[in-house]
Amino acid sequence: MKKYRFLSLLLALPMALSLFLPASAIGKEDLNLFCTSAALLDANHNDLLYDMNARERAYPASITKVMTALLVMEAIEGGQLSMDTVVTVSETAVQNIPPEYVIGSFKAGEQVSIKDLLYCMLLESDCDASNILAEAVDGTVAEFVAHMNRKAGELDCQGTHLTNTYGLHDENHYSTAYDITLWMKAALEYDQFREVIGTDRYTVPATNLSGERFFYNKNALISNLYYSGYYYDKCIGGKTGTTDDAGRCLVAAAEDGDELLISVILGSGPMQVPGEENLKQGQFRESIRLLEYGFDNFQRVTITRDSEPVATVKVTMSRQADEVNLKAQGSIVRTLPKSMDLDDIESRISLFAEEVEAPVKEGQLMGVMTLSYEGEVYGTLDLVAVTSVERSELLYKKQQFFAFFQTTGVKLALATGLLLAALLVLRLAVFRKKRRPKAGAHSRGNYRGTRMR
Numbered sequence: 001m002k003k004y005r006f007l008s009l010l011l012a013l014p015m016a017l018s019l020f021l022p023a024s025a026i027g028k029e030d031l032n033l034f035c036t037s038a039a040l041l042d043a044n045h046n047d048l049l050y051d052m053n054a055r056e057r058a059y060p061a062s063i064t065k066v067m068t069a070l071l072v073m074e075a076i077e078g079g080q081l082s083m084d085t086v087v088t089v090s091e092t093a094v095q096n097i098p099p100e101y102v103i104g105s106f107k108a109g110e111q112v113s114i115k116d117l118l119y120c121m122l123l124e125s126d127c128d129a130s131n132i133l134a135e136a137v138d139g140t141v142a143e144f145v146a147h148m149n150r151k152a153g154e155l156d157c158q159g160t161h162l163t164n165t166y167g168l169h170d171e172n173h174y175s176t177a178y179d180i181t182l183w184m185k186a187a188l189e190y191d192q193f194r195e196v197i198g199t200d201r202y203t204v205p206a207t208n209l210s211g212e213r214f215f216y217n218k219n220a221l222i223s224n225l226y227y228s229g230y231y232y233d234k235c236i237g238g239k240t241g242t243t244d245d246a247g248r249c250l251v252a253a254a255e256d257g258d259e260l261l262i263s264v265i266l267g268s269g270p271m272q273v274p275g276e277e278n279l280k281q282g283q284f285r286e287s288i289r290l291l292e293y294g295f296d297n298f299q300r301v302t303i304t305r306d307s308e309p310v311a312t313v314k315v316t317m318s319r320q321a322d323e324v325n326l327k328a329q330g331s332i333v334r335t336l337p338k339s340m341d342l343d344d345i346e347s348r349i350s351l352f353a354e355e356v357e358a359p360v361k362e363g364q365l366m367g368v369m370t371l372s373y374e375g376e377v378y379g380t381l382d383l384v385a386v387t388s389v390e391r392s393e394l395l396y397k398k399q400q401f402f403a404f405f406q407t408t409g410v411k412l413a414l415a416t417g418l419l420l421a422a423l424l425v426l427r428l429a430v431f432r433k434k435r436r437p438k439a440g441a442h443s444r445g446n447y448r449g450t451r452m453r
Contacts, residue, residue, distance in 0.1 A: 031293060034282040036247065036267030039177035040294050043185045043253070043260040047335040049294050054178040055159055058266045061241030062125045063175075063251050064167035066183045067148050068133060069122055072114065073190040075137045083115040083192060085136070093131040093141070101127035101168065103215075110209040118192075119202040121166075122239060124215040130166035141165060155182045169243045177264040184239075184251050184262045197237025197253075198222060220284045221252055230284040234291065240283070250283040254291045263290040303332040303342065303371060305381060311349050313366055315389050318358035325386040326351075328369050332379035345373050349383065358391035 031050070037058050040050035048054070075081045091108040104126040106112065117133050120126040134144035145162060152160040157179035163170045187193045200223035204213040217223040218240045220230035238252035247267040254261050268282030309325035316322075336342075351367040367383035 029293075029297075031289060033265070033286045033290065034268055034271045035265045035286055037177040037264075038266070038286070038290060039181050039262075039264045040290050041178075041181040041185065041262045042294070042298070042335045043181075043188065043262045044258070045300075045333075045335055046185075048178065048181075049261070049298055049335065050290060051178070054264075055176050057159055057174045058176060059169060059173065059243065059246035060167060060175045060180060060266070061169075061243045061246035061249050062127075062167040063180055063183075063239050063241040063249055063264075064162060064165065064173070065121050065125065065130055066180070066187055066239050066251060067151065067162065068130050068144075068165050069118060069193055069196075070183060070187040070190075071137055071144070071147055071151060072118065072133050073187060073193055076114070076192070077190070081114050081136060083113070083118075085114045086111050087114065087117075087132060087136045089128075089132050090135060093135050094128045097127050097131070097166075098168070101166065103127070104129050104204075104213065105210075106132060107209045110207050112204070112207055116204045118196050119199065120204060120213075120215055122196050123199065123202055123217045125166075125218060125240060126215070127166040127168070134165045152179070152183075155179075155186055157182055167241055167243070167246075169245045177266050180251050180264045180266075181262045184253060184264075188253055188260070188262075194236060197239065200225065219250065219252070220281065221250075221254075221287065227281055227284060230281065230288065232288050232291070234295070238287075248281065248283040250287050252287045252291065254295075256295050259295065261291055261294045263287050263294070265290065297337055297339070298335050299338050301334055301336045301340075301342065303334065303345065303378065304328070304330075305347060305369060305371070306330075309386055310347070310369065311351065311367065311383060313351060313353065313385075314355040315360060316355060316357050317391050318389050320358075321387075321389050324356075324360050324366075324389050326366055326383040327386050328381040329363075329384045330381050332371060332381065334378050340373075345371050345378065347371055351383070358389045360385050360389040362386070362388040 031052075033052055035052070037053035037056055038050065039048065039052070039054035041048055072081070076083065089106045089108055089110045089112065094106055094108060103124050104120045106128050112132070114133070114136065117129040121129040121133065131141050134141045138144040138147050144165060148162045148165070149160070152162065157175065159174070159176035160179045161172060161174055163173040167173070197219070200217045202215050204215065206212050216225040218226050219238045220227035221232040221235035222237060224231055232254065234254040234256050236253050236255055238250055241249040248269045249266045251262065251264045254263070265283050265286045268286055270279040271282040271285070273280050273285070305328035309327050311326045312323045313326060314323050348370045349367060350370065353366075356366070362385055364385045365382055366385055369381045369383055371378045371381065
């Protein structure tokens with residue numbers, strides 16, 4: 001049984017390794033989205049449901065702030081900071097930020113809480129708040145940026161490299177739609193992050209250097225304060241991003257019952273919709289289309305193959321049966337298109353051996369079945385014996401008897417014995433030959449002649 005367990009692990013290894021590789025898109029439909037790249041992730045199960053250039057390099061703009069917020073959340077979880085921690089704004093945190101990126105207008109020496117900075121950064125995309133938070137976590141912006149890239153590596157974001165905390169355009173500041181779904185998925189694990197991105201407006205209390213400040217959520221799926229007509233009741237939050245090079249972008253998360261989907265739209269902008277007079281904001285319209293596509297067209301499916309035997313293995317050393325049937329055991333759960341016919345899923349059987357010796361135990365692991373569809377592996381199921389097969393002791397002892405004489409040691413001993421016997425016979429033959437008297441030797445030895453006189 002140990003060797004079967006080892007073989008099972010060996011055959012299952014490619015499937016296990018595939019868990020650490022970028023997911024393949026399940027949905028094949030072309031939605032003709034108005035953007036340069038898009039991704040839709042089933043966040044609860046890490047299934048990529050839609051892929052439009054999802055792994056091609058793109059500029060994330062202010063969606064970068066999701067990564068910034070994620071590192072702040074980790075610092076809070078680790079006890080380094082709290083939402084109520086008050087920090088003093090440094091000169092370095094607010095210098096060299098282009099004026100069009102400054103919204104909060106925080107001043108050097110101003111004292112503000114981590115909570116207020118997060119709301120400023122994530123609702124209205126304040127960029128000086130990003131740098132202030134970065135220094136609160138790692139001391140300097142440069143150290144924080146290095147931290148961001150390390151985190152991207154930990155999340156297996158293979159197409160991400162960041163150079164600043166807030167999304168200022170830089171040729172070396174890039175990511176992919178798929179990678180951004182991974183940032184967002186990690187950040188959504190924190191309730192405080194969810195609470196912030198799901199808020200439509202927030203008031204920052206007066207500080208030592210400023211009066212109250214009011215911030216409004218730029219995500220039109222949550223708030224109508226900047227753009228109307230895009231409110232989406234399933235949306236729990238997101239983050240916008242816009243630069244000339246990135247276009248208009250949005251990462252959004254939506255829930256429907258137990259389903260949690262994350263959509264990413266990059267490189268969109270104002271678009272003309274047939275039959276409508278006014279231009280639509282592509283980042284919002286297409287995000288809603290993508291999320292609705294996910295909720296309407298996919299479902300969690302349990303895939304099994306245990307209804308009947310799927311293979312047989314020959315059995316020796318038994319008078320009860322000369323083969324045993326195998327059945328698939330267990331199940332695979334995946335997010336799949338509702339229109340998909342499960343009978344189209346391909347099954348590939350890999351047996352540990354074509355023939356085994358009895359006894360065979362019911363449920364004994366004897367192979368694996370790999371399930372796939374259009375080249376994508378969904379998972380593996382164990383193949384186990386349907387019934388037990390008893391061993392024939394007579395056949396077993398007979399086999400053992402003959403096997404005993406087939407061993408190298410026994411063969412060598414027999415050969416040695418035969419050789420010694422042959423040598424002994426030869427020696428006896430030679431010895432007897434030497435002892436045998438020659439013909440006439442006795443008469444000549446005893447002859448006594450008479451002398452002639």
